[in-house]
Amino acid sequence: PIYLDHHATTPVDPRVAATMWPYMCEQFGNPGSTHAYGEAAREAVAAARASIAAAIGAEPSEIVFTSGATESNNLAIRGVAERPRRRGDRLVSVWTEHPAVLDPLGHLGERGYDVVLVDVAACDAKSPGVIDLAQLEQAITDTTCLVSVMLVNNEIGVVQPLAEISALCKQHGALLHCDATQGVGKLPVDVDRLGVDLMSFTAHKLYGPKGVGALYVRRRNPVVRLLPQQTGGGQEQGRRSGTLNVPGIVGFAEAVRLAMEEMPEESPRVMRLRNALAEGIQQAVPEVAVMGPPLTAEWADGTPMRLPGNLNMMFPGTDGEALMLAMPEVACSSGAACSTGNDEPSHVLQALGLSPDEARSCLRFCIGRWTTDEQVRRTVQLVAAAVRKVRQLGGT
Numbered sequence: 178p179i180y181l182d183h184h185a186t187t188p189v190d191p192r193v194a195a196t197m198w199p200y201m202c203e204q205f206g207n208p209g210s211t212h213a214y215g216e217a218a219r220e221a222v223a224a225a226r227a228s229i230a231a232a233i234g235a236e237p238s239e240i241v242f243t244s245g246a247t248e249s250n251n252l253a254i255r256g257v258a259e260r261p262r263r264r265g266d267r268l269v270s271v272w273t274e275h276p277a278v279l280d281p282l283g284h285l286g287e288r289g290y291d292v293v294l295v296d297v298a299a300c301d302a303k304s305p306g307v308i309d310l311a312q313l314e315q316a317i318t319d320t321t322c323l324v325s326v327m328l329v330n331n332e333i334g335v336v337q338p339l340a341e342i343s344a345l346c347k348q349h350g351a352l353l354h355c356d357a358t359q360g361v362g363k364l365p366v367d368v369d370r371l372g373v374d375l376m377s378f379t380a381h382k383l384y385g386p387k388g389v390g391a392l393y394v395r396r397r398n399p400v401v402r403l404l405p406q407q408t409g410g411g412q413e414q415g416r417r418s419g420t421l422n423v424p425g426i427v428g429f430a431e432a433v434r435l436a437m438e439e440m441p442e443e444s445p446r447v448m449r450l451r452n453a454l455a456e457g458i459q460q461a462v463p464e465v466a467v468m469g470p471p472l473t474a475e476w477a478d479g480t481p482m483r484l485p486g487n488l489n490m491m492f493p494g495t496d497g498e499a500l501m502l503a504m505p506e507v508a509c510s511s512g513a514a515c516s517t518g519n520d521e522p523s524h525v526l527q528a529l530g531l532s533p534d535e536a537r538s539c540l541r542f543c544i545g546r547w548t549t550d551e552q553v554r555r556t557v558q559l560v561a562a563a564v565r566k567v568r569q570l571g572g573t
């Protein structure tokens with residue numbers, strides 16, 4: 178099948194896999210060991226940490242390796258909220274966040290924390306999906322210990338204005354966490370320019386292996402302290418215990434390096450293919466609508482308001498799951514497919530004001546490193562045929 182689901186995960190780049198091999202069978206040491214095997218592993222991790230840190234404008238000591246963005250989000254949110262000495266019990270986030278942010282917040286809410294979720298602009302607004310900054314400003318108080326806002330939404334690709342959000346947080350001394358899982362490797366990301374204190378990202382969304390990620394934790398004004406969520410051997414300066422995933426970390430660093438190096442050519446290529454897919458579908462299928470910000474929308478500084486590879490479309494009179502069954506040759510996702518076995522209509526699309534049935538009639542596509550013009554042309558034909566078939570069956 179044609180793979181257009183790069184928000185869900187990406188294939189490991191063979192160049193990345195090549196860097197990982199030696200750290201599985203030959204240099205297999207535990208970085209905590211004092212002998213030569215340990216030393217080799219320790220050096221590899223140190224080099225990977227320095228390289229990943231440099232790519233996001235951080236210091237090596239500010240990187241905590243984890244098992245992925247879900248763990249990073251949990252460590253950031255629980256780690257700040259559960260510190261005995263914290264500013265207060267208010268936590269502020271957004272309705273359109275990933276479950277890996279909303280769920281830990283929900284659990285804290287059940288335990289008595291004051292969790293506030295902010296709205297985003299509706300689908301008929303100028304910039305659908307963009308956070309309501311006025312509402313956010315109201316929500317942040319002097320008792321707010323953490324604000325968590327994602328950089329790029331995994332369903333509609335909207336890029337949130339983190340620097341502006343950071344300015345609001347600073348006014349009240351609240352820490353800012355950012356789930357940048359869908360942004361790192363696809364957009365230029367610099368922790369100082371974004372003004373974030375904590376930032377989650379993961380290797381498998383940028384052509385690296387699954388099961389390895391990182392949390393950036395600011396150590397320069399302010400120094401962010403976390404209550405560790407996993408204790409034991411005291412690895413990662415006590416912030417996350419457990420033997421490091423050395424091959425994964427080495428691959429993660431190579432994946433980040435390649436993504437940064439290739440971004441100047443890759444971004445416009447992916448955007449061109451995404452636009453071709455959207456235009457092709459709009460010409461071939463009557464009554465379709467793009468969900469999320471317009472494809473050409475930009476922020477005032479000229480940066481895209483929507484991730485170059487992301488497309489989300491509504492096909493009224495259909496059901497996304499039925500469309501996918503009608504075109505097994507295309508691997509994309511119905512708006513809801515962000516968590517396993519969950520067939521609830523997308524909470525992100527509903528936050529834009531769509532009804533559950535409207536949300537069910539959407540499909541998400543994401544162009545990737547090996548997507549070709551031919552695949553896009555073929556996908557347009559397959560989508561058009563699937564929509565015709567499902568609409569006929571549905572009698573609309």
Ligand code: PLP
Nearest residue numbers: 245246247275277331356358379
């Ligand atoms: N946050 C966002 C925005 C995501 O898209 C994902 C991926 O599903 C995650 C977090 C979870 O990442 P991981 O699979 O590395 O735990």
